[in-house]
Amino acid sequence: MTIHVKSESATPANDWDRRGLPAWTYHSQALLDLELDRILLRHWQIVGHVNDVPKPGDYISFDLGPERAFVLRQQDGSLRAFHNLCRHRGSRIVTKESGHCKNALVCPFHGWVYNFDGTLRGAARPDSFADLDKHKFGLKPVELEIWMGFIFIRFKPGSQASVAETLAPYAAEMGSHLPETMVPTGKIWNGEIPVNWKSVRDVDNEGYHVAMAHPALQDLYGYTYRDTVYGPRLRVSKGTYKEGAGRMWSVRNYVKASTPHPALPEERRKLWAYYGIFPNAVFITTPETVQFYQELPIDVGRSIIRGMIYRYPEESRQQKLARYLSYRIDRATYEEDTQLAIWSNESMKSSAFDSFHLSDHERFLRAHHDDLRRLLPIMRLDEPPPAERMADVNAALQAEED
Ligand code: FES
Ligand SMILES: [Fe+2]
CATH class of the missing domain: 3.90.380.10 (Naphthalene 1,2-dioxygenase Alpha Subunit; Chain A, domain 1)
Structure with a gap:
C-alpha cells in the first residue's frame, strides 16, 4: 500500500x-x-476515476484545507468540477463523499436549484430577491483534467504543467x-x-x-x-x-x-x-x-x-x-x-x-x-x-x- x-x-x-x-x-x-x-x-489532486462516476448525476466530493469541490457526470457524459459551495450562503451543495443527483442540484439549506452545468436554475421564493441576476450566481468551476482514466482537479493555478505533461514519463x-x-x-x-x-x-x-x-x-x-x-x-x-x-x-x-x-x-x-x-x-x-x-x-x-x-x-x-x-x-x-x-x-x-x-x-x-x-x-x-x-x-x- x-x-x-x-x-x-x-x-x-x-x-x-x-x-x-x-x-x-x-x-x-x-x-x-x-x-x-x-x-x-x-498541485493536481486525484479525486477518483471516471468509472467511480459512470452515470449522469453521479458525483464524488473532495475536500482539501479550506476548499471543497465535487466532480459531477453531466448529461452528455462529460465531467465537470465545481466548488461545493452554494452561492446564496455557502452551504454544501452535495453532502456525501459520493452519490447521485437527479436532474438538478438542490441546495439543502434554502433550496436554490442549480443545473448540472453549474448554472443557477432558480432561487427558492424568487420574489424575495429583487433583480437577482441568475447569470452571476452559478456554481464556481474548478479546473479538471482526466489522465489515464483518473480524475484530477486543481483548486488554484500554479506553476505546475498539465497532468499529462507532468506525468508523461509514467505514461507508457x-x-x-x-x-x-x-x-x-x-x-x-x-x-x-x-x-x-x-x-x-x-x-x-x-x-x-x-x-x-x-x-x-x-x-x-x-x-x-x-x-x-x-x-x-x-x-x-x-x-x-x-x-x-x-x-x-x-x-x-x-x-x-x-x-x-x-x-x-x-x-x-x-x-x-x-x-x-x-x-x-x-x-x-x-x-x-x-x-x-x-x-x-x-x-x-x-x-x-x-x-x-x-x-x-x-x-x-x-x-x-x-x-x-x-x-x-x-x-x-x-x-x-x-x-x-x-x-x-x-x-x-x-x-x-x-x-x-x-x-x-x-x-x-x-x-x-x-x-x-x-x-x-x-x-x-x-x-x-x-x-x-x-x-x-x-x-x-x-x-x-x-
Ligand atoms: S445556502 Fe444554498 S440555498 Fe441558501
Ligand atoms: Fe512502509
Missing part, C-alpha cells in the same frame, strides 16, 4: 545533509496554511495496465491518521524500513527492490516477485494465484510498482490492479488517507483471488506504516528529538524534503519565525533565492 524507495543514488556518499525537515515544520499551523496555499492547492508504463478501462472495487475509502501529512510521505518515501517493518512485502519482493528517478519530482520504486516466493501464507498464495492481464508486457507480469505523485499521492500497479492513495491534511496533526483499488472489468476467479490476497498484503503494510508514522510524528514534539539522521537508502526522503523547501524556503530554518510573520519571512527568503 505504500511507496518504498531506496536511495536516489546507489553510491554511498558523505557529502550530503542527512537531516530531514526540522521538527517545527510538523506542528506549525502557520506553516500548514502556507503549505496549503502554495503547494497542496496548487502506467498505460500498459489499461487503467482507463478499469472499474473500482468499491467506494473510495478514507481513514484518519493522527499525524501531520508530511509524516505519511516520510514513511512512504524510503525502502530502508521494509526488511524490518514489512515482513510480507519483504517476503514478496524485498530482494529485488529498486528505485529510479523518472524526472523532476518523479520517483518510482519497483519490486518483482519470483515464482516460489512466499514463506508467509498470503504471499505464497498470492504468487500462486497471480494472473496478469494478457496485455501486460513480460517485464510487468510479476511487478509491483509505485509511482510517486508530488507532493502527496502515489499510483500503485500490480499485475491485477491499479490503485491510488493520497494524504490530505485536516489540521496540523491530523490527516485523511484516501484511495481506491481498480480492477479489470472482466476478472477471472483466479484474478479475484489474487486481488484479495494482494489486498491482505497491502493492508498489513498499511497498518505497519500507520504505526511507524505515528511514532515518528510524535517524536517531533519531544525535547529529545534533534533531527532525522538519514541513511543513504533514505535519499528519496531527503529529495522530497528538498522539493518542498524549494517551494517554501521557510522550511530551511532550524527555528520557526513567529506565526504571524511566517508568510513574510518565507517571501523574503524566496526573494533572496530568485
Whole structure:
C-alpha cells in the first residue's frame, strides 16, 4: 500500500545533509496554511476515476484545507468540477463523499436549484430577491483534467504543467495496465491518521524500513527492490516477485494465484510498482490492479488517507483471488506504516528529538524534503519565525533565492 524507495543514488556518499525537515515544520499551523496555499492547492489532486462516476448525476466530493469541490457526470457524459459551495450562503451543495443527483442540484439549506452545468436554475421564493441576476450566481468551476482514466482537479493555478505533461514519463508504463478501462472495487475509502501529512510521505518515501517493518512485502519482493528517478519530482520504486516466493501464507498464495492481464508486457507480469505523485499521492500497479492513495491534511496533526483499488472489468476467479490476497498484503503494510508514522510524528514534539539522521537508502526522503523547501524556503530554518510573520519571512527568503 505504500511507496518504498531506496536511495536516489546507489553510491554511498558523505557529502550530503542527512537531516530531514526540522521538527517545527510538523506542528506549525502557520506553516500548514502556507503549505496549503502554495503547494497542496496548487498541485493536481486525484479525486477518483471516471468509472467511480459512470452515470449522469453521479458525483464524488473532495475536500482539501479550506476548499471543497465535487466532480459531477453531466448529461452528455462529460465531467465537470465545481466548488461545493452554494452561492446564496455557502452551504454544501452535495453532502456525501459520493452519490447521485437527479436532474438538478438542490441546495439543502434554502433550496436554490442549480443545473448540472453549474448554472443557477432558480432561487427558492424568487420574489424575495429583487433583480437577482441568475447569470452571476452559478456554481464556481474548478479546473479538471482526466489522465489515464483518473480524475484530477486543481483548486488554484500554479506553476505546475498539465497532468499529462507532468506525468508523461509514467505514461507508457502506467498505460500498459489499461487503467482507463478499469472499474473500482468499491467506494473510495478514507481513514484518519493522527499525524501531520508530511509524516505519511516520510514513511512512504524510503525502502530502508521494509526488511524490518514489512515482513510480507519483504517476503514478496524485498530482494529485488529498486528505485529510479523518472524526472523532476518523479520517483518510482519497483519490486518483482519470483515464482516460489512466499514463506508467509498470503504471499505464497498470492504468487500462486497471480494472473496478469494478457496485455501486460513480460517485464510487468510479476511487478509491483509505485509511482510517486508530488507532493502527496502515489499510483500503485500490480499485475491485477491499479490503485491510488493520497494524504490530505485536516489540521496540523491530523490527516485523511484516501484511495481506491481498480480492477479489470472482466476478472477471472483466479484474478479475484489474487486481488484479495494482494489486498491482505497491502493492508498489513498499511497498518505497519500507520504505526511507524505515528511514532515518528510524535517524536517531533519531544525535547529529545534533534533531527532525522538519514541513511543513504533514505535519499528519496531527503529529495522530497528538498522539493518542498524549494517551494517554501521557510522550511530551511532550524527555528520557526513567529506565526504571524511566517508568510513574510518565507517571501523574503524566496526573494533572496530568485
Ligand atoms: S445556502 Fe444554498 S440555498 Fe441558501
Ligand atoms: Fe512502509
